[in-house]
Amino acid sequence: MDTSLFERLGGEQGIRNIANDVVDLHRVNPVISARFAQSDVSALKESVATFFIAGSGGPQVYTxxxxxxxxxxxxxxxxxxxxxxxxxxxxxxxNGIGDAEKAEVLYIFYNLRPDVVGV
Structure with a gap:
């Protein structure tokens, strides 16, 4: 049986670490930081984590x-x-994630692009 992306990303705690880093990076990225300036950082980190957990095959449901x-x-x-x-x-x-997992995540984001850009 194949190991799920959720497991390969480190399970819930690994994904929470990744989500925290993503939000922290967004907040200092000069291209997009203004979009996050007024965000509730804790809520945003939780939302990103639950989205990643659900989308990678984890047990939590994204609501x-x-x-x-x-x-x-x-x-x-x-x-x-x-x-x-x-x-x-x-x-x-x-977070030490390998190239195969990065490629899977990149593919997911490629497929999400039409629902984000220019809508």
Missing amino acids: GPDMRSAHQSMNIADNEYMAAVDDVMQALSN
Whole structure:
């Protein structure tokens, strides 16, 4: 049996560490930091963690808005989306995640792009 992406990302605690890093990186990324300036950091980290946990095959159910609804009317540009994805890739690297797992996560974000950019 194949090991789930959830398990390969370190399970719940590993993904929470990655999510925390993602949010911290977003908040200092000059391309997108303004979008996070007024965010409730704790709530954002929790939302990112539960989204990653559910999306990677973990036991938790994501109950937040779908990607299109969450980003509606934000008019996110391609360069902003790529900056966010770069932050995710950096967070994965910072947490010792391997190339195969990074490729899977990148593929997921590639598929989410139409629901985020320009909506």
